[in-house]
Amino acid sequence: MKLIRTLMAAATALAVTAFVAPTFAADDPGPAAYAQALKGKRVMLVPLAMGFDLAQGWAHYLKKEVEAWGGTFETRDPNWVVDAGAQAITDAISSDTRPDVLIIHAPDLNSYSKLMKKAQAAGTYVILVDNPANFPADAFVGSDWDRLGQLEAEAAIKGCGENSSKKIGLVQGDQANSSSLYQYAGIMKVLDKHPEFKVVAKPDSNWDATTSRNVTTTMLQQNPDICSIIDFWDGDATGASAAIRDAKLDGKVFLVTTGGGEKAADCDKLQDGTYGAVVMTELARQSGDMNAIIKYLLQSGQPAGTSHTYIYTLEKATTKADLKPDSCWDLKALQAEAAAK
Amino acid sequence: MAGWLNFRSLNQEGIVFAIAVVLFVAAAIALPGFIDPNNLVAIVRSVSVLGILALGMAVVIIGRGIDLSAVAIMAMSVAWYLQLLNTGTPDGLAFAYVLAGVLAIGLLNGFLVAYADVPAIFVTLATGSFVFGYVRSQLITQDAVPVPQGHWVELLGGLRFLDVPIEVFVFAGLAFLFFLFLRYTKWGRYIYFAGDNPVAARNIGIPVRPMLVLRYVLSACVALIAGLLTAASLHSINTRVVNSTLLYDIVLVAVIGGIGLSGGRGGVRNVLVGAALIGILLNAMTIIDIPLLYQNLIKAAILLGAIIVDGIINPRDEQTAQQGDI
Numbered sequence: 001m002k003l004i005r006t007l008m009a010a011a012t013a014l015a016v017t018a019f020v021a022p023t024f025a026a027d028d029p030g031p032a033a034y035a036q037a038l039k040g041k042r043v044m045l046v047p048l049a050m051g052f053d054l055a056q057g058w059a060h061y062l063k064k065e066v067e068a069w070g071g072t073f074e075t076r077d078p079n080w081v082v083d084a085g086a087q088a089i090t091d092a093i094s095s096d097t098r099p100d101v102l103i104i105h106a107p108d109l110n111s112y113s114k115l116m117k118k119a120q121a122a123g124t125y126v127i128l129v130d131n132p133a134n135f136p137a138d139a140f141v142g143s144d145w146d147r148l149g150q151l152e153a154e155a156a157i158k159g160c161g162e163n164s165s166k167k168i169g170l171v172q173g174d175q176a177n178s179s180s181l182y183q184y185a186g187i188m189k190v191l192d193k194h195p196e197f198k199v200v201a202k203p204d205s206n207w208d209a210t211t212s213r214n215v216t217t218t219m220l221q222q223n224p225d226i227c228s229i230i231d232f233w234d235g236d237a238t239g240a241s242a243a244i245r246d247a248k249l250d251g252k253v254f255l256v257t258t259g260g261g262e263k264a265a266d267c268d269k270l271q272d273g274t275y276g277a278v279v280m281t282e283l284a285r286q287s288g289d290m291n292a293i294i295k296y297l298l299q300s301g302q303p304a305g306t307s308h309t310y311i312y313t314l315e316k317a318t319t320k321a322d323l324k325p326d327s328c329w330d331l332k333a334l335q336a337e338a339a340a341k
Numbered sequence: 342m343a344g345w346l347n348f349r350s351l352n353q354e355g356i357v358f359a360i361a362v363v364l365f366v367a368a369a370i371a372l373p374g375f376i377d378p379n380n381l382v383a384i385v386r387s388v389s390v391l392g393i394l395a396l397g398m399a400v401v402i403i404g405r406g407i408d409l410s411a412v413a414i415m416a417m418s419v420a421w422y423l424q425l426l427n428t429g430t431p432d433g434l435a436f437a438y439v440l441a442g443v444l445a446i447g448l449l450n451g452f453l454v455a456y457a458d459v460p461a462i463f464v465t466l467a468t469g470s471f472v473f474g475y476v477r478s479q480l481i482t483q484d485a486v487p488v489p490q491g492h493w494v495e496l497l498g499g500l501r502f503l504d505v506p507i508e509v510f511v512f513a514g515l516a517f518l519f520f521l522f523l524r525y526t527k528w529g530r531y532i533y534f535a536g537d538n539p540v541a542a543r544n545i546g547i548p549v550r551p552m553l554v555l556r557y558v559l560s561a562c563v564a565l566i567a568g569l570l571t572a573a574s575l576h577s578i579n580t581r582v583v584n585s586t587l588l589y590d591i592v593l594v595a596v597i598g599g600i601g602l603s604g605g606r607g608g609v610r611n612v613l614v615g616a617a618l619i620g621i622l623l624n625a626m627t628i629i630d631i632p633l634l635y636q637n638l639i640k641a642a643i644l645l646g647a648i649i650v651d652g653i654i655n656p657r658d659e660q661t662a663q664q665g666d667i
Contacts, residue, residue: 051477051484051580079477080584175634204633208585209575214387218627221380222373235485238575242498246506246574264487335482 037299039070044099046088047129048107050077052235053262053331054130054283055105060334061287062103066294074099082107089115093122101125101294106133108176120305125297127290130281132178136308139293141286144312145179148279149186152230152256155277155317157194159254160227169219170202171212171231171240183232183258200226205236212239220247227254234259234266234278241274256317267328270320277319283329286313354599354611356650360643361618368625375628382505388594388620389508390567391587395594395612396519397563401556402595403523405536405604406454406461408560410446410469412588417476418443419568419578423486423494432492440565446472447561451554465557473583487577498573508570515563520609528552537605594619597644618643 043066047055059075066073076092078085089112092099102124106112113135116126120138128135130142156168170187173180184202191197201219205212212231220226220243229244231237237257244253254276259266261280269275289311297307318327369376394411401408418439425435446468453464477484488495500507523529534542535549543549572578598615600607622643626636 049484049581053483056483080581175632201627201630203627203630206585206633208582209577209579210390210571210582213575214383214623215627217383217387218380218624221377221383222628235579235581238485238577238579242575245499265485331483 034295034299035070038295041071041101041298042097042099043071043073043101043103043294044092045073045075045103045105046078046085046092047075047105048078048085048131049080050075051079052260053265054260054281056331057260057262057283057329057334058103058129058287058290060338061284062290062294065291069295072097082111086112086115089119093119093124098122099124100298101127103127103129103290103294104133104137105129106131106135106178109134109178117305123304125294125304127293127297129286129290130179132182136305138297138304138307139309139311141289141293141311142313143179143281143315145182146186146189147312148258148315149183149188150190151186151279151315151317152183152258152277153187153190155279155319156228156230156254156256157190157197159256159276159319160197164227165225166197167200167223167226168197169200169216169223169226169229171216171219171229171236172202172204173207173232173236174204180232187230205231205233205239207233207236209236209239209242212236213242214239216240216243217246220244220249220253224249227252228276229253229255231255231257233257234269234275237275241269261328263328263330264332266318267323270318270323273320277317279315279317280328281313281315289313352599353597353647353650354607354614357597357599357618357647358614360647361614361621364618364621364625368621368628372625372628375625379504380624382509384620384624385509385512386506387623388616389506389512390571391590391594391619392512392612392616393508393515393563393567393570394587394591395616396515396609397560398591399595399600399607399609399612400519400523400532401461401560402600402602403536403604403607404532404553404556405539406553406556407465407592407602408450408557409462409465409588410450410472411465411560411564411591412585413469413472413583414443414446414561415564415568415571416578416580416582417472418565419572420486420580421476421480423488423572423578424481426489426492427486443561443565444558447558448554450561451557454557455550455553469583473580477580481580484581485577485579488572494569494573495576497569498576506574508574511566511570515566516609516613523608528555532556533605590619593640593644597647 043062045059045062047058049055050059063073076088078088085107089102089104092102102119104112104116104126106128110133113133116135116137119126125138128137128140128142132140160166160168172184175181191199200223203215203219205215216229216239229240231240234257237255241255244250244255251273255274256277257275258279261283266278266280270278293311374380394415398408398411421442422435422439425438426432450465450468453459454461497507502510523532531542531547531552534547535552539549568578594615595612596602597618598607598611600611622640623636626639
């Protein structure tokens with residue numbers, strides 16, 4: 001009898017616990033605090049231009065997430081013009097609808113420093129994406145360009161192989177953009193450790209495909225036995241690849257580049273052998289990092305300009321051999337998704 | 342001392358040609374591989390598109406105008422064409438649309454300059470921005486538009502005769518056609534009259550205004566050809582080129598070769614000389630591996646030098662200066 005009573009009591013206790021538990025969940029203070037901190041907040045993205053894969057990818061993932069938590073997401077399109085970007089940031093800071101978070105893709109190390117300081121003084125968190133700048137932003141999200149350069153150089157060395165000419169050509173971007181300067185530094189670090197590999201030429205493309213083609217043509221003309229070329233951006237590496245094709249050196253010159261991991265720009269070209277290796281940014285993950293830091297900053301209660309954190313995206317050199325169906329993201333699919341809404 | 346007498350009669354074209362020859366000889370001696378036939382072909386090829394655009398610009402400048410919309414038309418027309426193809430528009434229809442668009446912009450440029458009397462520099466600056474803005478925002482989704490696989494534009498890029506890329510032949514062919522047009526056709530000769538003194542040309546019965554329209558249409562069509570060749574070689578077109586210094590390089594090639602911005606002077610030969618100098622210079626500097634910053638500096642210094650020498654040898658006075666000199 002006593003046993004039955006005990007069992008019943010236990011069962012009642014269990015039932016009560018089971019009943020009470022959901023009430024606890026309903027009282028979870030998290031969602032309410034989250035919603036209160038984020039609701040109605042404004043996030044603005046000012047990339048170098050809205051017309052290229054990275055910016056369109058970031059905008060897609062950011063918009064989706066920001067609108068899901070009840071915020072407003074906007075972009076500005078300076079179309080590669082530094083002044084237009086400065087104007088967009090100035091307008092944003094002084095407008096009635098000042099953004100709470102400003103995500104800036106800096107064109108060089110210094111151009112926007114004063115404006116970013118102004119934004120922080122007005123209470124706007126500043127997040128730098130992709131290109132570092134000489135400015136203590138609240139957060140930097142993007143590639144460690146030095147490391148990225150090292151990965152490119154390692155891929156080039158591997159692509160050349162032991163029995164090659166060990167001659168490498170570089171097609172740099174320019175001499176002002178941090179992504180170009182740090183990338184070069186990273187490449188040279190690795191090549192210093194492999195003194196048998198020589199850089200035979202290192203012209204600039206100024207990020208232009210036609211220039212890239214012309215300098216690569218000259219480079220191959222002077223050194224037909226080059227085993228690998230590193231072009232600093234997939235946006236102009238189409239020029240280097242055209243020069244290799246024209247010199248009938250397809251398959252003999254291992255072309256390494258870096259890009260946003262877009263399907264048509266990177267994976268398709270790895271597949272057809274245009275590129276030997278691409279150090280790709282995992283765009284969805286990078287956007288996820290941005291989303292996380294936005295949510296963190298808006299809830300932290302910390303004044304703008306007081307935190308300085310670096311969130312580097314994990315990079316990897318991808319070759320045809322390790323291409324997977326999900327190695328790249330598909331801009332066309334994202335655009336179709338946006339159009340369907 | 343006949344040489345010195347010749348020197349006195351040197352004009353800018355002669356000076357630039359001399360600089361080009363000196364550079365060529367110096368590079369041939371000092372730089373291994375420069376004189377290699379393949380490298381010479383590469384030099385001509387590297388300035389082919391630039392030279393084609395400069396031909397169109399030259400005709401406009403000789404008629405005392407300027408076309409700042411050339412690069413925008415070149416990039417945006419082809420970007421739109423490729424975008425139409427990528428979204429499934431039949432090739433013939435897509436090309437008809439684009440050709441109509443290019444002709445329309447050329448006509449608009451010409452009409453505004455000839456009949457509305459708006460200065461060419463403002464008209465073409467505005468239409469260039471309009472073309473870029475409209476096509477970029479309304480008609481295409483990306484800065485870079487790829488050529489569809491196996492399309493004739495892609496095959497065009499691989500075309501070679503005697504191992505020489507197709508651009509070189511197109512450049513040569515267009516240069517010859519422009520030469521014939523400017524030298525041997527009535528309307529070609531009229532361009533010089535109209536450029537030298539538009540009012541007088543009109544008074545003697547030359548159809549100055551319709552001819553002006555024709556020049557801008559011609560320039561627009563040349564830009565389309567240049568764009569197609571660019572896309573053919575790169576298998577894509579990147580509209581970022583509109584923001585680049587290409588437009589200034591086109592004017593540079595025309596002006597450095599000796600086509601006066603005040604109109605009425607110069608011809609195809611000047612374009613060829615200007616293109617040769619730029620091509621040799623860029624190639625030699627790339628072989629020496631001079632960074633881009635210094636390349637621009639050297640390019641600018643040589644241009645400045647040529648202009649200064651021209652100013653000393655051919656000083657401007659009331660007789661040579663013209664109304665409308667820039």
